[in-house]
Amino acid sequence: MYAQYPLKFYIGGNWVAPTSDAVIPVENPATGAEIAQVALGTETDVNAAVSAALKAQKSFRQTTPADRKDLLLRILSIYETRAADVSKAIRDELGAPYDLAYGAQTGVALGHLRAFADAIDQLDFEHNLPNGSSVIKEPIGVVGLITPWNWPIHQISLKVFAALAAGCCCVLKPSEVTPLNALVLAEILDEAGVPAGGFNLVNGDGQTTGAALARHPKVAMMSFTGSTAGGMAVAQESAKSIKKVALELGGKSPCLIFADADLDAAMKSTLSKVFGNSGQNCNAPTRILVERPIYEKAKQTASEIAATFVVGDPQKRGNHIGPVANARQWHHIQSLIQSGLDQGANLLIGGPGKPDGLENGHYVQPTVFADVTADMDIVTTEIFGPVVVMSPFDTEDEAVNFANDTDYGLAAFVHSADKGRVDRLTRQLEAGMVFSNGADISYGSPFGGCKKSGYGREGGVYGIEEFQAAKLVSC
Ligand code: NAD
Numbered sequence: 001m002y003a004q005y006p007l008k009f010y011i012g013g014n015w016v017a018p019t020s021d022a023v024i025p026v027e028n029p030a031t032g033a034e035i036a037q038v039a040l041g042t043e044t045d046v047n048a049a050v051s052a053a054l055k056a057q058k059s060f061r062q063t064t065p066a067d068r069k070d071l072l073l074r075i076l077s078i079y080e081t082r083a084a085d086v087s088k089a090i091r092d093e094l095g096a097p098y099d100l101a102y103g104a105q106t107g108v109a110l111g112h113l114r115a116f117a118d119a120i121d122q123l124d125f126e127h128n129l130p131n132g133s134s135v136i137k138e139p140i141g142v143v144g145l146i147t148p149w150n151w152p153i154h155q156i157s158l159k160v161f162a163a164l165a166a167g168c169c170c171v172l173k174p175s176e177v178t179p180l181n182a183l184v185l186a187e188i189l190d191e192a193g194v195p196a197g198g199f200n201l202v203n204g205d206g207q208t209t210g211a212a213l214a215r216h217p218k219v220a221m222m223s224f225t226g227s228t229a230g231g232m233a234v235a236q237e238s239a240k241s242i243k244k245v246a247l248e249l250g251g252k253s254p255c256l257i258f259a260d261a262d263l264d265a266a267m268k269s270t271l272s273k274v275f276g277n278s279g280q281n282c283n284a285p286t287r288i289l290v291e292r293p294i295y296e297k298a299k300q301t302a303s304e305i306a307a308t309f310v311v312g313d314p315q316k317r318g319n320h321i322g323p324v325a326n327a328r329q330w331h332h333i334q335s336l337i338q339s340g341l342d343q344g345a346n347l348l349i350g351g352p353g354k355p356d357g358l359e360n361g362h363y364v365q366p367t368v369f370a371d372v373t374a375d376m377d378i379v380t381t382e383i384f385g386p387v388v389v390m391s392p393f394d395t396e397d398e399a400v401n402f403a404n405d406t407d408y409g410l411a412a413f414v415h416s417a418d419k420g421r422v423d424r425l426t427r428q429l430e431a432g433m434v435f436s437n438g439a440d441i442s443y444g445s446p447f448g449g450c451k452k453s454g455y456g457r458e459g460g461v462y463g464i465e466e467f468q469a470a471k472l473v474s475c
Pocket of ligand 1: 146147149151155173174175176204206207209210211214225226227228229231233234249251281382410448449
């Protein structure tokens with residue numbers, strides 16, 4: 001048992017029965033076995049959750065920022081006592097290996113909670129303008145939150161805790177692939193004393209449950225993380241009632257490695273960002289562009305480093321990679337690997353099929369393709385698995401053009417010893433986030449993209465501001 005009431009929804013501070021018998025099976029991707037079932041929320045269930053949130057919103061919007069900071073800190077202390085339950089759920093429903101599930105996958109929520117609590121102190125909830133008027137930053141209203149499965153509690157934390165920090169009551173529809181950790185979180189929020197209706201959870205799929213939330217005329221804003229196709233559908237539904245929409249979508253992030261970089265360190269950092277979490281990282285540097293003088297050496301280094309990544313059972317301790325989340329994802333990755341071979345890419349390591357001895361789960365071999373061209377499917381399409389592509393460039397301009405030649409704009413990575421060049425490129429790359437020489441994102445920084453990666457910002461002050469509306473006061 002992962003959570004007390006897997007077949008119920010958390011609405012208005014109570015665990016309530018769904019209005020339909022429809023269920024969604026939850027699978028362990030390492031074995032293919034069904035480990036639980038959750039209820040599939042109907043439009044009626046979503047309406048009940050929105051009604052509860054609207055009722056609670058009247059008083060929750062009156063709470064002070066200090067009240068809400070205390071609430072986040074209470075959630076933090078209860079979360080610490082339930083962290084092992086969240087980890088177990090993430091290990092078994094996502095297939096995240098033990099050390100990852102019990103480490104970063106669960107721990108991120110604590111980092112986000114601390115960063116949002118600090119951000120409350122940094123925010124001006126009211127301020128005067130030089131023209132004599134003033135502005136109140138109010139909670140936007142009841143918000144609908146839809147999340148994916150790849151870093152499940154991370155994405156839920158970025159939305160739920162930011163909404164509560166801003167003073168917004170919310171309805172969460174987590175991914176149907178990883179709903180169990182969200183049920184544990186609902187128990188945590190209940191124990192922490194989130195007011196009844198402040199947080200509501202309805203499980204279900206995108207087409208039925210997610211669409212009903214996006215369509216609801218009284219939901220003031222939708223915050224969505226997931227595929228570009230899902231984001232477009234939510235934005236279209238939301239447009240009918242002129243809702244604000246924040247979108248965090250897919251990516252195909254470039255990584256520029258110059259001849260003056262520490263090649264070994266650059267490749268280790270890049271491949272661990274791509275292969276970690278079985279390649280299911282939206283901001284992963286999956287398109288490696290290498291300056292020509294070191295390109296052949298880079299191919300050899302990439303092959304050697306990729307060979308050190310081990311794939312294995314999530315139940316075991318260690319730094320290995322687990323399976324990908326489900327059969328649909330596995331087939332998507334396999335068909336792209338096959339397309340790489342068919343379209344003439346040079347396979348350096350990995351390839352189609354499962355690693356030896358791991359035939360039961362949805363396991364993928366860490367794969368590196370080199371000598372790719374801009375028109376290949378493995379270069380243009382988000383693979384969302386442990387697959388990376390490499391190609392050479394001759395000039396800085398050419399590197400920037402290759403990097404920006406994508407529909408996506410989530411992250412970009414630069415490796416160079418020349419600080420002037422790093423600064424120059426940072427301003428030219430079309431991405432919401434630029435990381436240089438192996439740097440990573442810190443709690444409280446704004447996470448988000450541009451182009452078809454969406455335009456929302458999550459984390460810290462920027463994440464709370466997404467859920468606020470500015471009210472002009474002129475007297
Ligand atoms: P997905 O779009 O299939 O599903 C994401 C969520 O949206 C799920 O809860 C799903 O039920 C819901 N959904 C799907 N269609 C919907 C619809 N028509 N209306 C309402 N809700 C709908 O994505 P996924 O497969 O769960 O996640 C992988 C994708 O998420 C990748 O593209 C990845 O890059 C992206 N992602 C982006 C970020 C980011 O911050 N930019 C972070 C993580 C994942």
